[in-house]
Amino acid sequence: MGRLQGKIAVVTGAADGIGHAISEAMATEGAHVFAGDIDDRKGEALVAELKAKGLAADYVHCDVSAEADIRNLIQTAVDKGGRLDILVNNAAIAIGGMPVYEMTDDQWHRLIAVNLTSVFRGCKFALPHMIRQKGGAIINMASAQGHVGLDGWTAYAGAKGAVMSMTRQMAVEFGPHNVRINSISPGTIATPMNDKIVAEQGDHIARAWVKMHPIGRIGKTSEIAEAAVYLASDAAGFTTGIDLRVDGGLTAAPRFVPDLV
Numbered sequence: 132m133g134r135l136q137g138k139i140a141v142v143t144g145a146a147d148g149i150g151h152a153i154s155e156a157m158a159t160e161g162a163h164v165f166a167g168d169i170d171d172r173k174g175e176a177l178v179a180e181l182k183a184k185g186l187a188a189d190y191v192h193c194d195v196s197a198e199a200d201i202r203n204l205i206q207t208a209v210d211k212g213g214r215l216d217i218l219v220n221n222a223a224i225a226i227g228g229m230p231v232y233e234m235t236d237d238q239w240h241r242l243i244a245v246n247l248t249s250v251f252r253g254c255k256f257a258l259p260h261m262i263r264q265k266g267g268a269i270i271n272m273a274s275a276q277g278h279v280g281l282d283g284w285t286a287y288a289g290a291k292g293a294v295m296s297m298t299r300q301m302a303v304e305f306g307p308h309n310v311r312i313n314s315i316s317p318g319t320i321a322t323p324m325n326d327k328i329v330a331e332q333g334d335h336i337a338r339a340w341v342k343m344h345p346i347g348r349i350g351k352t353s354e355i356a357e358a359a360v361y362l363a364s365d366a367a368g369f370t371t372g373i374d375l376r377v378d379g380g381l382t383a384a385p386r387f388v389p390d391l392v
């Protein structure tokens with residue numbers, strides 16, 4: 132029996148990268164995954180792949196910056212699955228790599244809408260179902276960037292810091308309803324998000340990332356998925372309000388980026 136057997140899970144930003152790995156891992160562990168994304172082609176492909184393996188999954192178009200889309204994603208899961216056990220607020224975008232004085236207001240508002248307001252809305256729509264059921268697990272995707280500084284990422288880091296702070300706050304508030312709320316802070320993980328940053332800024336960034344992680348490499352999406360499965364499972368029944376750093380030691384180490392200086 133899988134560690135998430137029979138559970139109903141919603142994952143945002145599920146079509147690629149970390150969200151894809153989480154959706155696959157949760158479905159493999161027995162959950163019915165409702166995968167939301169803006170990339171319909173990749174989202175449908177993920178669900179087809181999971182169904183071909185005999186796993187339970189549905190794709191729902193969901194732009195996390197649109198309130199109605201998040202409401203619809205969660206309501207679809209509840210209507211089809213009869214309940215909601217797991218919400219993974221994963222979708223985010225990377226706008227950065229520039230000093231704060233070069234960031235436009237439009238870039239700031241876009242980043243906050245996709246990376247932070249989405250988490251507020253996901254929790255807002257999921258919590259009433261979880262409270263009624265007297266149980267549930269929410270996992271918010273934070274980042275090592277919410278713990279340590281890196282030139283050019285002020286807005287992204289601000290959103291991730293707020294995600295962690297809101298996670299703690301809600302864990303305290305909804306613990307009495309047996310709803311557990313935790314975050315994960317990945318280090319640098321091999322995903323399309325980072326491929327795009329390397330394409331824009333150059334290969335030296337990729338070399339510096341390896342050196343920044345004491346473990347000597349960047350992470351795999353499966354390593355974040357494993358952490359998400361654990362936090363969603365009954366094995367983590369006494370764990371709430373934490374930020375789980377899955378970062379190869381990045382935030383334990385003094386800053387060391389020789390290729391950038």
Ligand SMILES: NC(=O)c1ccc[n+]([C@@H]2O[C@H](COP(=O)([O-])OP(=O)(O)OC[C@H]3O[C@@H](n4cnc5c(N)ncnc54)[C@H](O)[C@@H]3O)[C@@H](O)[C@H]2O)c1
Pocket residue numbers: 143144145146147148149150167168169170193194195196221222223224245272273274275276316317318319320321322323324325
């Ligand atoms: N990759 C890393 O190194 C890293 C490190 C720390 C934290 N994170 C966090 O992990 C999460 C996933 O990152 P990733 O690297 O897998 O990203 P990614 O860019 O590789 O994939 C993100 C997915 O989200 C989708 N998406 C983008 N905008 C969306 C929107 N408005 N609504 C719905 N879906 C949308 C994309 O289509 C894509 O499928 C993010 O919260 C990110 O901040 C990533």
